[in-house]
Amino acid sequence: MVEEKNRKIIAAFVLAFGTFAALIALYLDVFHREAQIRGGLLVIGLLFLLTGVRLYPVKNRKRMVNILFLLPLLAAFGITVLIPFVFGIFYSFTNWNGIKFTQFVGLNNYIQMFQAPDYLYSLFITFLFTVLNMTTVNVMAFALALLCTSEVRGKNFYRASFFLPNLIGGIVLGYVWQFIFNKVFPSLVKGSVSMLTDPNLALIAILIVSTWQYAGYIMMIYVTGLQSVPKDILEAAGVDGAGRFQTLIHMKLPMIANTFTVCIFLTLVNSFKQFDLNFAITNGAPSRILGAKAIASTEFLALNIYNTAIAKNQYALGQTKAVVFFVILAMVSMTQVYFSKKKEVEL
Amino acid sequence: MNRRKVIHFGIQLVAIVLSFTILSPFLLVLFNSAKKSADIVISPIAFPRNWGQLFINLSNVIHNQNFSYFKSFRSSLFITAVSLTLLILLSSMSAWVLVRNKTRWSDIIFMVFVASMVIPFQVVMLPLLSTFRGLSDFVGIRFLSSYTGIIIAYLGFGGSMSVFILHGFIKGIPRELEEAAWIDGCSPEGTFFRVVFPLLKPVQMTVLILNGIWIWNDYLLPSLMLGLNGRIKTLPVAVSSFVGSYVKQWDLILAAAFLAMIPVIILFLCAQKQIIQGLVEGAIK
Numbered sequence: 001m002v003e004e005k006n007r008k009i010i011a012a013f014v015l016a017f018g019t020f021a022a023l024i025a026l027y028l029d030v031f032h033r034e035a036q037i038r039g040g041l042l043v044i045g046l047l048f049l050l051t052g053v054r055l056y057p058v059k060n061r062k063r064m065v066n067i068l069f070l071l072p073l074l075a076a077f078g079i080t081v082l083i084p085f086v087f088g089i090f091y092s093f094t095n096w097n098g099i100k101f102t103q104f105v106g107l108n109n110y111i112q113m114f115q116a117p118d119y120l121y122s123l124f125i126t127f128l129f130t131v132l133n134m135t136t137v138n139v140m141a142f143a144l145a146l147l148c149t150s151e152v153r154g155k156n157f158y159r160a161s162f163f164l165p166n167l168i169g170g171i172v173l174g175y176v177w178q179f180i181f182n183k184v185f186p187s188l189v190k191g192s193v194s195m196l197t198d199p200n201l202a203l204i205a206i207l208i209v210s211t212w213q214y215a216g217y218i219m220m221i222y223v224t225g226l227q228s229v230p231k232d233i234l235e236a237a238g239v240d241g242a243g244r245f246q247t248l249i250h251m252k253l254p255m256i257a258n259t260f261t262v263c264i265f266l267t268l269v270n271s272f273k274q275f276d277l278n279f280a281i282t283n284g285a286p287s288r289i290l291g292a293k294a295i296a297s298t299e300f301l302a303l304n305i306y307n308t309a310i311a312k313n314q315y316a317l318g319q320t321k322a323v324v325f326f327v328i329l330a331m332v333s334m335t336q337v338y339f340s341k342k343k344e345v346e347l
Numbered sequence: 348m349n350r351r352k353v354i355h356f357g358i359q360l361v362a363i364v365l366s367f368t369i370l371s372p373f374l375l376v377l378f379n380s381a382k383k384s385a386d387i388v389i390s391p392i393a394f395p396r397n398w399g400q401l402f403i404n405l406s407n408v409i410h411n412q413n414f415s416y417f418k419s420f421r422s423s424l425f426i427t428a429v430s431l432t433l434l435i436l437l438s439s440m441s442a443w444v445l446v447r448n449k450t451r452w453s454d455i456i457f458m459v460f461v462a463s464m465v466i467p468f469q470v471v472m473l474p475l476l477s478t479f480r481g482l483s484d485f486v487g488i489r490f491l492s493s494y495t496g497i498i499i500a501y502l503g504f505g506g507s508m509s510v511f512i513l514h515g516f517i518k519g520i521p522r523e524l525e526e527a528a529w530i531d532g533c534s535p536e537g538t539f540f541r542v543v544f545p546l547l548k549p550v551q552m553t554v555l556i557l558n559g560i561w562i563w564n565d566y567l568l569p570s571l572m573l574g575l576n577g578r579i580k581t582l583p584v585a586v587s588s589f590v591g592s593y594v595k596q597w598d599l600i601l602a603a604a605f606l607a608m609i610p611v612i613i614l615f616l617c618a619q620k621q622i623i624q625g626l627v628e629g630a631i632k
Contacts, residue, residue, distance in 0.1 A: 029487065043488070070445075070456070073437040073438060073441045073506050077503045079499070081471060084471040084474035084475040087474040091474060147358065158366050160619050161366040166626075167622070169564030169566060169582075169607075172564075172583060176376055176604050180372060184391045188392070212369065220623055221627055224631070276567075306469075315473055319474070322470040323470060326465075326466060326467055330465050
C-alpha cells in the first residue's frame with residue numbers, strides 16, 4: 001500500500017512538471033515569443049506527461065495503455081495525412097498560393113482546369129499510358145511467369161534478374177534510360193535520332209522503361225499464383241492426354257483468375273500514379289503543337305500537378321488537379337472492392 | 348523425344364536472351380562509368396578500355412559538392428532506419444490495440460486507416476508543406492528541412508498500410524496466449540512486448556521490406572520537404588541535384604547512378620528471398 005502511495009506521489013510530480021513545461025511552451029507559442037527553447041520545452045513536457053500517465057496507478061490501466069499505444073502513430077498520421085487532406089480539398093475552392101488564401105473562388109479552379117488544353121491533354125495521355133502500360137506489363141509479366149515456372153534450368157537466377165529493376169528507384173533508372181535513349185540507341189541504329197525528340201516515340205520510351213521496371217514484380221505475383229495450382233490436378237490432366245497449352249488455358253488460367261484481378265488493379269493504379277520515370281526521362285518534353293499551342297506531350301497527371309504548383313507556382317490550381325486525381329483513384333479502388341466482393345459471393 | 352529436347356533448348360535460350368536484355372542497362376551503367384566522356388561519344392556500348400577510369404570517375408563523383416556521396420548515403424540510411432524502427436514499433440502497437448479492443452472507436456480508426464490507403468501523395472503534398480511550415484512556426488521545432496519532419500511524414504504515410512497488414516496477422520493469434528500472461532500478473536504493455544511482439548516477426552519483415560524499399564527510393568517527398576539543395580539530401584535527391592548541375596556529362600552521371608544503385612544491389616544479393624517474398628506478400632494483402 002505504501003509503495004502505491006509513493007508511486008502516486010512520484011507520478012503526480014512528473015505529471016505536474018510535464019504539464020507545467022508544456023504549458024509554458026504553449027504560452028510562448030500562442031503569444032509568438034521567438035524563444036529558441038520553446039520547441040525543446042514542449043517535447044520534454046509531453047514526454048514527462050506521458051511518463052506520468054504511465055506511472056500513475058489507476059484502476060483501468062488497460063485503457064490507458066491502449067491510448068498511449070495508439071497516440072503516437074495517430075498523431076503522425078493526423079498531421080501528415082488527415083489534416084493536409086482536409087485542407088487540400090478546402091484549398092481547391094480558394095485562391096491559395098501555398099502559404100495563405102484571401103478569398104473563396106467557388107468552382108472557378110475546377111472550371112479553369114477543365115478549360116485548359118494542357119490539362120485535358122494530360123488527362124488523355126495519362127489514360128492512354130495507363131491502358132497501354134497495364135496491358136504490356138501484364139502480358140510481359142505473365143509470359144515471364146510462365147517461363148519461370150517451366151522446367152527451365154537456373155530459375156532462381158532468372159527470377160532475381162527479372163525482379164532487380166523494380167528495386168532501384170525510378171529517378172535513378174530514369175536518368176540511366178535517358179542516356180540509353182539519347183546515346184545508346186542512336187549509336188546502335190546509325191543515323192537515327194533520339195526517341196525522346198518525337199512526341200509519340202517518347203511516350204513509347206516511357207512505356208518501355210515502365211514495363212521493364214514493373215514486369216518483374218508483377219511476374220512474381222503471377223508465379224505465386226501459378227505455384228498455388230495443385231500439382232495432382234495438372235498431373236491428372238496430363239494423364240488424360242491434355243497438352244501443355246490446353247492445361248494452361250483450361251486449368252491454370254481459371255484457377256488464378258483472382259491473381260489476374262490483383263495484378264490488373266495494381267498495375268492500373270501504379271501506372272496512373274507514375275511520376276518518377278516521367279520526371280526523370282522526359283519531364284514532359286517534347287512539346288506537341290495542338291491548335292497553335294505548344295503542349296508538353298508526355299506530361300502525365302502526377303507531373304502536371306507537380307509542375308503546376310511547384311514550377312508555375314499556381315498552388316490552388318495544382319491542388320484542384322490533385323483533388324480530381326484523388327477522385328479518379330478512389331473510383332478505381334471502389335471498383336476493385338466491388339469486383340473482389342462479388343467474387344467472394346460467387347465462391 | 349527429340350521434339351521435347353528442341354523445345355527445352357528453345358526455352359533455355361529465350362530465358363538467357365531475356366535476362367541479358369533486362370540486365371543490360373545495368374551493364375551499360377557499369378561500362379560507361381569506366382569511360383572518359385570522349386570514349387562514350389565514340390561508342391556507348393563498347394567494353395571500357397581502362398577499368399582504372401572507373402575509380403577516377405567514382406572518386407570525382409564522391410567528392411562532388413552537389414552529390415557528396417557518403418553524406419547523402421548516411422542521411423538516406425538514417426532516415427530509412429529510424430523511420431522503419433519507429434514504424435514497426437508504433438504500427439504493431441496500434442494494430443494490437445485495434446484488434447484486441449472491439450469498440451466503435453477502434454472500428455472507426457481502423458476504417459480511417461484503410462480508407463486512407465487510397466489517398467495519393469499528390470493530393471496531400473502541397474497542404475502538407477504548409478501544415479508543417481505552420482507547425483514549425485507554432486511550436487518552434489523544425490519540421491521542414493529536418494530529420495524530425497521527414498521521419499514523422501514517413502510514419503504518417505507508411506502507417507496505414509503497416510497497420511492494415513499487421514491487423515490481419517494479429518487477428519490470427521489466439522487470445523489465450525495473452526490471457527495466460529495477464530493471469531500470471533503481466534501488465535498490458537508487458538503482455539504486448541513480451542508475448543505478442545515476438546510473434547509478429549514474420550509479418551514485420553514484410554512491413555519492413557515493403558516500406559524500406561519505398562522510403563529508400565522515394566524522391567518526391569524528400570525533394571519537397573528537404574529541398575533539392577538543402578542541408579540534408581537523400582540519395583535520390585542527390586542524384587537528381589547532381590544531374591541538374593552536370594547536364595549531359597554522362598560519364599559522371601552514370602558513375603553517380605552506379606553509386607546510388609550499388610547498396611540496393613548488394614542488399615538484394617544478400618537477402619534475395621526475403622525481399623521478393625516481402626514485396627509480393629505486401630501486394631497480395
